[in-house]
Amino acid sequence: MRGGRSAGLPRAASSSPWSQLVLGWLALPLSAFAALLIGALLILAFGANPVTGYHALLSGAFGGSYALASTAQKAVPLLLVAAGICIAVRANVWNIGGEGQIVMGALASTATVLAVPGLPAFLLIPLVVITAAAGGAIWAGIAGFFKAYFNVNEILSTIMLNLVAVQVMNYLLSGPMVNKSQSFSVTGLIPQTKLLSENSWLPTLVSGTQLNLGVVIAVAVAVAVYILLWRTGFGFRTRAVGLSTDAAAYAGMPVKRTMMNAMVLSGACCGIAGAVLVFGSISHRMVTDGSLTGFTGNDGFNGIVVALFGGLNPLWSILSAYLFGGLLVGGTAMQAVIGVPTDLVTTIEGLVVIFVVSIDYLRFRGRRPFSCAQANDGRRSRLDLHLPQDPRGACHIGPHHGAARGQEDRHRAPLRGHARAIGRDDGGPPDQRRKPCPGGTHGRGEARGPRSRRTRRQGQRVGARGFARRPCRRDRRHRWRVR
Amino acid sequence: MSGNGQRELGEAIACLRPHSRGSVKVDGVELAGKKASMARRAGLGYVPEERMRDGVIGDFSVAENLMLVDSDKPAFARLGFLRRRAIRARARELVATFDVRTPGIDTPTRNLSGGNIQKLILARELSGRPKALLVAQPTRGIDVVAARYIHDRVREEARRGTAVLIISEDLDEVISVSHRVLVMYEGAIIGEVDPRTTSREAIGLMMAGISRRDGPSASSQDASAPERAPVARPVPGSEQSRHVQPFAHRLPEAASLDLAWEPGND
Numbered sequence: 001m002r003g004g005r006s007a008g009l010p011r012a013a014s015s016s017p018w019s020q021l022v023l024g025w026l027a028l029p030l031s032a033f034a035a036l037l038i039g040a041l042l043i044l045a046f047g048a049n050p051v052t053g054y055h056a057l058l059s060g061a062f063g064g065s066y067a068l069a070s071t072a073q074k075a076v077p078l079l080l081v082a083a084g085i086c087i088a089v090r091a092n093v094w095n096i097g098g099e100g101q102i103v104m105g106a107l108a109s110t111a112t113v114l115a116v117p118g119l120p121a122f123l124l125i126p127l128v129v130i131t132a133a134a135g136g137a138i139w140a141g142i143a144g145f146f147k148a149y150f151n152v153n154e155i156l157s158t159i160m161l162n163l164v165a166v167q168v169m170n171y172l173l174s175g176p177m178v179n180k181s182q183s184f185s186v187t188g189l190i191p192q193t194k195l196l197s198e199n200s201w202l203p204t205l206v207s208g209t210q211l212n213l214g215v216v217i218a219v220a221v222a223v224a225v226y227i228l229l230w231r232t233g234f235g236f237r238t239r240a241v242g243l244s245t246d247a248a249a250y251a252g253m254p255v256k257r258t259m260m261n262a263m264v265l266s267g268a269c270c271g272i273a274g275a276v277l278v279f280g281s282i283s284h285r286m287v288t289d290g291s292l293t294g295f296t297g298n299d300g301f302n303g304i305v306v307a308l309f310g311g312l313n314p315l316w317s318i319l320s321a322y323l324f325g326g327l328l329v330g331g332t333a334m335q336a337v338i339g340v341p342t343d344l345v346t347t348i349e350g351l352v353v354i355f356v357v358s359i360d361y362l363r364f365r366g367r368r369p370f371s372c373a374q375a376n377d378g379r380r381s382r383l384d385l386h387l388p389q390d391p392r393g394a395c396h397i398g399p400h401h402g403a404a405r406g407q408e409d410r411h412r413a414p415l416r417g418h419a420r421a422i423g424r425d426d427g428g429p430p431d432q433r434r435k436p437c438p439g440g441t442h443g444r445g446e447a448r449g450p451r452s453r454r455t456r457r458q459g460q461r462v463g464a465r466g467f468a469r470r471p472c473r474r475d476r477r478h479r480w481r482v483r
Numbered sequence: 484m485s486g487n488g489q490r491e492l493g494e495a496i497a498c499l500r501p502h503s504r505g506s507v508k509v510d511g512v513e514l515a516g517k518k519a520s521m522a523r524r525a526g527l528g529y530v531p532e533e534r535m536r537d538g539v540i541g542d543f544s545v546a547e548n549l550m551l552v553d554s555d556k557p558a559f560a561r562l563g564f565l566r567r568r569a570i571r572a573r574a575r576e577l578v579a580t581f582d583v584r585t586p587g588i589d590t591p592t593r594n595l596s597g598g599n600i601q602k603l604i605l606a607r608e609l610s611g612r613p614k615a616l617l618v619a620q621p622t623r624g625i626d627v628v629a630a631r632y633i634h635d636r637v638r639e640e641a642r643r644g645t646a647v648l649i650i651s652e653d654l655d656e657v658i659s660v661s662h663r664v665l666v667m668y669e670g671a672i673i674g675e676v677d678p679r680t681t682s683r684e685a686i687g688l689m690m691a692g693i694s695r696r697d698g699p700s701a702s703s704q705d706a707s708a709p710e711r712a713p714v715a716r717p718v719p720g721s722e723q724s725r726h727v728q729p730f731a732h733r734l735p736e737a738a739s740l741d742l743a744w745e746p747g748n749d
Contacts, residue, residue, distance in 0.1 A: 231564055231565055231567075232560070232563050232564050232565060233554040233555050233559075233560040233563050233564070233565060234563060236547070236550075236554045236565060237554055239543075240540055240543070240551065240554075243540045243541075243542050243543065244536070244537075244540045244541075246533075246536050246537045247536065247537050247538065247539060247540045247551065248540075249499060249519060249537075250497070250499060250519065250529070250531055250537040250538065251519075251523075251551045251552040251554075252518070252519045252520030252521075252522070252523045252524075252552055253520070253554070254520070
C-alpha cells in the first residue's frame with residue numbers, strides 16, 4: 001500500500017509523534033467517532049435512546065449474512081462513484097456530477113439492452129458495463145472539456161449537468177423508452193422501461209441475498225483505479241497535475257488533456273454505477289419518479305463522502321464504502337426501531353465530511369512554507385503550540401524584557417522571525433517605548449538558560465528578592481504570542 | 484536587476500509562455516510556438532526560478548520528482564505502466580551522484596532543504612543529457628556549499644559542450660561563472676560584455692539602463708535603437724538574459740541555444 005495511504009494522507013504537520021498520530025492515522029476514525037457522538041446527541045434530542053438506536057443501526061447493517069449482503073449491495077454504487085471521485089480529485093478537478101453521470105450511464109446501458117436484448121449474457125453484461133461507462137464518461141467529459149480548455153468551473157457545470165440529466169431521463173423514460181404495454185392508469189403511463197432482458201441481469205452470487213456480480217465489478221474497478229493512479233504514467237501525470245499545474249506544465253505534461261481525461265474516467269466509473277443500479281436491482285427495469293434521488297438514492301453525492309473518508313484512495317474506499325453502506329442500510333433499521341428519521345444518518349454523514357475536511361485543514365496549515373509567526377504577523381493560535389520550540393529555550397521574549405536584559409542577549413542566539421521584528425526596544429519615540437512591567441523584576445530574577453514550558457505554565461517565577469511572583473497581567477497575556 | 488524581463492525570457496525559452504515573435508533554436512531545432520514537452524524533446528533542460536512551485540512537487544517523493552519529466556519515456560514506463568524498479572534504481576543513483584542529502588528516496592520532497600531540492604532538480608535535468616541547459620537563479624536562497632556544488636556541476640556541463648544559459652541576479656555569480664554576459668534592461672538586451680575584461684561598475688551601469696556606447700548622459704532616449712535589438716547568434720552556446728553566460732567553450736561539437744527576436748515591445 002506504499003504510495004497509497006501515505007500518498008492519500010499528507011504527512012502530519014508537526015514533528016510531535018502524537019499530533020502525527022492524531023492528524024495522520026487516527027484522523028478518519030476520530031472524525032467518524034465525533035460525528036457519531038453528535039449523532040447520539042441528536043437522537044437524544046428526538047427523545048430516543050441513542051444506545052438502542054446505534055445497536056439497531058449496527059445489527060441492521062452488519063448483523064447476519066442477509067444484512068451484510070444488503071450492506072455490500074448498497075456499497076457497490078457508492079464504491080464505484082468513490083473510485084471515480086478519487087481520479088477526479090487527484091487531478092484537482094471536483095466532480096460533483098456523479099448523480100447525472102450515474103443517470104446517463106444507466107440510460108446508455110438500458111438503451112443498449114433494449115436495442116439488442118437477444119445477446120447472450122457473457123456478451124451482454126460486458127456490453128452493458130462498457131456502454132454505461134461511455135454514457136457517464138461523455139457526460140463528465142462535457143464538464144471536463146470546458147474546465148480544461150475554457151476554464152469553466154467544473155463544480156458548477158457538473159451540478160448543472162445533473163439537472164439536465166434528470167430531465168433527459170424523465171423524457172426518455174416517459175417517451176422513447178417507456179414500456180408501452182403496461183396497463184393504462186388514470187395518470188397515464190408510468191415512466192419506466194419494460195422488464196429488461198434476462199441476459200442482462202447481473203447474476204446473484206449468494207442465493208437468498210441480493211449480493212450480485214456488481215460487487216465484483218465494483219471491487220475490480222476500485223483496484224483498477226488504484227493501479228491506474230499509482231502504477232501508470234497516466235496516473236503519475238494525473239497526480240502531478242492535481243498537486244501542481246505549474247510543475248506539471250514545467251515538466252512538459254499535457255495539463256489540460258490530463259484534467260479532461262481524469263474527468264472522463266471519473267464519469268466512466270459513475271456511469272458503471274448507473275448500470276449496477278439498473279441491472280442489479282430487484283425490479284430489473286429503469287424507473288423514475290421524476291427526481292434524481294429517486295433513481296440514484298443520492299449515491300452520486302454520498303460517493304464523494306466515501307472517497308474523502310477513504311483518503312482519496314480507491315482501496316481504502318472499499319472499506320469506506322462498506323461502512324457508509326452499512327450506515328445507510330442501518331439507518332433504515334434504526335428508523336424502524338426507535339422512530340428517528342433516516343435523515344439523521346444523512347446528518348451524520350455530513351458531520352463526517354465536516355470533520356474530515358477540518359482535519360485536512362489542520363494537517364495542511366503546518367505545511368505552509370512560512371511559520372505562522374511570519375504568516376500571521378506574529379499572532380499564534382493555541383493550535384500552533386505543538387510546533388517545535390524556539391531552540392533558544394526561552395519562549396518569552398516580550399519586548400520589554402528584551403530591553404531589560406540587553407546585556408544577556410549578547411550571549412544568546414540571534415532572535416528569529418517575529419521575535420527579531422519586535423523583540424528589541426530599539427528606541428523610537430520615548431512615549432511609545434514599552435514601559436517596564438509594573439510587576440517589576442522581569443529578567444533580573446529569572447533563571448538563565450532554557451526554561452521548560454512546564455515551569456512557565458505554572459506561572460511562578462522567582463522574583464528579585466527571592467519571592468515567588470505571579471507574572472504580571474501583560475506577561476500572562478503575551479505568554480504564547482511570542483517566543 | 485529583476486523585473487526587466489528575465490523571468491519572462493526564461494519561461495519563453497522553455498516554451499512555458501506563448502511566443503509572439505522571434506525564434507528559439509536548440510541545436511538548430513526551432514522551438515518558437517511549440518509546447519514545453521517539445522522543448523524538452525529537443526534537448527532543453529530547464530532549472531526554473533521558482534523551484535518549489537515549478538521545479539518539484541512538494542508532496543511527491545524524491546524518486547517521483549526525479550522522474551517528473553520522464554513519465555512517458557520507455558525507460559521508465561512500459562505500455563503505460565511505470566517501471567518502478569528502474570525508477571527507484573535511477574533515483575538512488577542520482578541521489579548518490581548529485582549528493583542530494585535526503586533520508587531516503589521515498590521522503591516527501593518538501594522536507595528537503597532548498598539546496599538539496601536544487602541539486603535534485605539539477606540532477607533530473609542533467610540526467611536527461613540536455614543539449615542546452617537553461618538555469619534560472621541557480622543559487623538564490625541556497626547555502627554556500629550547495630551553491631558551490633551547483634556552480635561546479637554547471638561549469639562541468641558547459642565544458643562537456645552543453646550550451647548553458649544562466650539567468651541570475653547575483654552579480655558575483657554571473658561574473659565568476661560566465662563566459663559572456665548579456666545585460667537585460669526593460670525587456671531588452673542592452674548589451675553584451677566579457678566578464679573577464681569588464682568591471683562590475685560597467686555592468687552595473689548597464690543594469691541601470693546605461694549602455695556602454697551611450698555617454699552616461701545619453702542614457703535611455705535611444706533604448707529602442709534598432710541596431711541594438713536583434714540578437715541572433717549562431718555561435719555555439721549562446722543565450723540571452725539579464726546576465727548571461729554560456730559556459731560552452733567553443734568546442735566543435737558543442738550544442739547551441741540560439742535566440743533571436745525582433746525589436747518590439749512585447
